[in-house]
Amino acid sequence: MPELPEVETTRLGISPHIIGHSIREIIIRRHDLRQPISPSLTDLIGRTFEAVTRRSKYLLLKTNANSSILIHLGMSGSLRIISPAEEWKKHDHFAITLSNGRQLRYHDPRRFGLILHLKESDIQNHPLLKNLGPEPLEETFTAARLHASLRKKNIPIKVAIMDAKTVVGVGNIYASESLFRSGIHPKLQACKLSKPRAGKLVQAIKEVLTESIQAGGTTLRDFLNTDGAPGYFKQRLFVYDRKGEPCRVCTNPISRGILGQRSTYFCPKCQKM
Ligand SMILES: [Zn+2]
Known part of the structure; x- marks a missing residue:
């Protein structure tokens, strides 16, 4: 997709x-x-x-x-x-x-x-657009804003950041990768994320998406660049689709779980609750 x-x-x-x-x-x-x-x-x-x-x-x-x-x-x-x-x-x-x-x-x-x-x-008021959360790459997506929007959410942090009302455009790969980079366990209750950790997560989301844009997009087999060349340049992934493989940081095997009906990959050692 x-x-x-x-x-x-x-x-x-x-x-x-x-x-x-x-x-x-x-x-x-x-x-x-x-x-x-x-x-x-x-x-x-x-x-x-x-x-x-x-x-x-x-x-x-x-x-x-x-x-x-x-x-x-x-x-x-x-x-x-x-x-x-x-x-x-x-x-x-x-x-x-x-x-x-x-x-x-x-x-x-x-x-x-x-x-x-x-x-x-x-x-602006179109049903498809009016309830969308902040753009992840814009300056309006900040630690304070993310922290405030998660305060009342008793759901795992990974499910929360994949909800377009929290922030748009964080699909499954990007949610897994940005949680790894910020050292946050995907099952952490969203309301328990501290503000400094929210800051790390915001930074990680911006980095992961920016790197992927620079790589030309990661997921879509059917995507063609506008000049007709295949646009599939796989970003270096740390956890996504790496179940059982050694963590690139600590060498512990990467785990896979299911959250919100989606596969979730994480390092149980590097990512903390
Ligand atoms: Zn690790």
């Missing part, structure tokens, strides 16, 4: 090819993604892209029609910048041809993605 680093990598990859260029053609081959593709997208022909931003795992392609195209990659979606002449592959469902002669094409075998046309004034 594309995680925040893959989505950010996609944003960085497509932005220079679409910002400042206008929409020549919109091609919808299949409407039936997780929700139907907005038919009003075709109203955007002739309009220009002004910016590409990201909120959690949603991409927002802002146009000069006071609207944005919201794209979520779902379980298996990917975007590429290609020539419009390129042959349509199975599972290519949508494309935007641009005035610079390039095409943004959406590919999604499982069709859990979203492509919606939203008025600028509706974005």
Whole structure:
């Protein structure tokens, strides 16, 4: 599944090819993604892209029609910048041809993605976006904010940080890895995390995500860089998917447990309650 680093990598990859260029053609081959593709997208022909931003795992392609195209990659979606002449592959469902002669094409075998046309004034209060917590890489995600949001939570810290109301974009790999780096046991009750340890965790989340973005994204086999090269550069993982292997710090075997129905990897020696 594309995680925040893959989505950010996609944003960085497509932005220079679409910002400042206008929409020549919109091609919808299949409407039936997780929700139907907005038919009003075709109203955007002739309009220009002004910016590409990201909120959690949603991409927002802002146009000069006071609207944005919201794209979520779902379980298996990917975007590429290609020539419009390129042959349509199975599972290519949508494309935007641009005035610079390039095409943004959406590919999604499982069709859990979203492509919606939203008025600028509706974005902030859109049901998909309005309850999202802070962005992990922004300055607003601080130790004080995390500590305050965990104060009343009687759930394991790992489950808490994977909840988008606490912070967005911390998927299973990143939760496991950032807890390891900050020395925190994943089963620790969230409300018991001290403020200094919250500070370490915030720092670790930022580092893990930043490194993954730099590596081009870690998890998605189907992800293609916008130039068509595979974008699968595996970050060096300390605990995730390493059950029984020696801890890279203390050599003790890594443990695996289940928390919130998700596999959880940790070092019982390096990570403390
Ligand atoms: Zn260890």
